Amino acid sequence: MHVSWSELYWQRLTPLHAVLWPISILLELSFKLKRSTYRYGLLSPIRYPVPIIIVDSITVNSIDKSAFTVWLVNFLTSNGLRPAVISCSYPDSYQESPIEVTTSSDKTQVGDTASFLAFHCSKHHCPVWIGQDISTVGFDLLKAHPDRNVLICNNGLHDYRLFRDLEILVLDSDKYYFGNGFTLPAGPLRDNLTRLNLADAIVLNEKNRQSFEQVDNSKIYYVKTSSSEFINFFHTSDHFKKLTTSGQKLHAIASIKHAKRFFDQLAYLNITASKQSILNESQFTKRYIDSLNADIILIKEEDAVKCLSFIDDRFWILKESIVANTALQVTLLNKLREKFMDTKLLDILVCPLCKGSLIYKKVEKELICKRDRMAFPIRDGIPIMLEDEARLLPPEEEV
Known part of the structure; x- marks a missing residue:
């Protein structure tokens, strides 16, 4: 079983958790206090001239949030809108001024999430911008792209300076049980579960359909992942099912946070390959890939983006797409319709x-x-x- 140390830690209750629990309570109280200062008018939120949709997760290290953001960009574009994505810059980049992220951006400067979003959003001509201050990034984006009429913020759960026209919280399909139920640093939650009730919509994978005692279940909308298949990165018309793999050396690689789900999908697709879980993101290098001596490399899209500078026709990408139910689509359009009135x-x-x-x-x-x-x-x-x-x-x- 491929589980990171942090995930294993957050599933347990130990004496250390008892020590950290008071800090978690203080953190929850600080979030409530900050939220109240804007709710009761003590501070005024920043309003963008166009509607803004906040997409975030209640758990740390969300692996479903970015995929949902890509779906949202596609959905809005197909309905005639012109979205753009804003996000916080990579923590280690020390990038002060907002910048636009493209497929040629250095991922060590902009981060894996922004690179992944730029890779997919470029197909819809949707700009992606990052910056240290998320409350101002959108203004720079709109100056450069005045034709954009909807902003999607890929984070911002606790940034109440941003006035939110619509807030969507995504529950990871692998973390829907919320670990030990504690808020950071004692658990994997970024806020108390009751925070979910303040969102306009809660998105959960259909395979984890269930009710939650602390959550307004009428706000839960289910999505499902479409049938998965591998396609060649350079020859997208080539499908893995039609490939003759006899006598070839197959390697499946994944970052630790994607490994469990990815390798489970390989088993479901009845694909046998050597498996490598990568703990350090910096290991996604040409030198490491070449050291595997693999004829075929199986990889998730999120990890393939980290290899764009040296990717070749050995790479087969697991294609997945989200399918949202009609109720969620209607809710999104109704909310935006109110704004455009x-x-x-x-x-x-x-x-x-x-x-x-x-x-x-x-x-x-x-x-x-x-x-x-x-x-x-x-x-x-x-x-x-x-x-x-x-x-x-x-x-x-x-x-």
């Missing part, structure tokens, strides 16, 4: 092509770009900012 928000939207201002036509339910002579529809309260969905204005139509 504010005409002040519609007034600040810009044309995705020329980045120029738009004219709001209430009766026609359209946003008009005078320069490009295009009309972007507003359907069910949601502005559809896609060129393919826009109406080209005829020469005789006045704006």
Whole structure:
């Protein structure tokens, strides 16, 4: 069983936990106090000019949060919105000013999570920015990309300076039992379980369907992981099922936090391979990979991103995607629809092509770009900012 020391520690109750428990209580109280200062108007939160969705987890080292963020970007884009992602910078990078993360960014400077998000979000032309102060990163992003009309914050559970239009908390499918039930440092929880009730939505993997005594179960929405398969990184049309592996040396590698689930999936897919759990992220190097003398390397997408600088056609990536139920999709669109009903928000939207201002036509339910002579529809309260969905204005139509 591939379990890290920290996970093993958080599943137990020892004398050390009894010593740390008072610190956990003080931490919970500090979170409540901080939350109250904004709730009762003692401090004013920072509001972005566009809706912001907070996506975070109640447990440490979440491995499902980033995958859900990728799904959310895809969902919003497919519904005509133009999302962007903001996140805290990597703790060891000492990056002071906000920067944009791309697929060519140095992962030692921006971190694995930001690299993973940039890798997937680039497919939807969705920018990803990081910075030390999450409350200001979005403003720099919007200056550089004024056509973005929804922000997704990949963390921010305790950053109450950020006014949140929608908060989604993701429960890891491997940690839904919350370990020993204690808050840090005595346990794996980042806050008391009652904190879940303040979220607009709680996302949980369908295979762990159950009720929680301390949680408003009406806020729980279930998602499932689509059928998994391996595809070649460079030849995405090649599928592992059709590959002849007889006589070839297969190695499956995974970082310690992904190892258990990844190796369980290999067993489910009836794939036999040598397995390596990597404790130190810095081990994902060309030298280490070459030392395996493997003909085929099986790896998760999250770990493959760490190998982009030297990845080759030996790499086969486990493709997974989240499928959310209809109820969650409707909830998301309804919440955003409420925000876009504010005409002040519609007034600040810009044309995705020329980045120029738009004219709001209430009766026609359209946003008009005078320069490009295009009309972007507003359907069910949601502005559809896609060129393919826009109406080209005829020469005789006045704006």
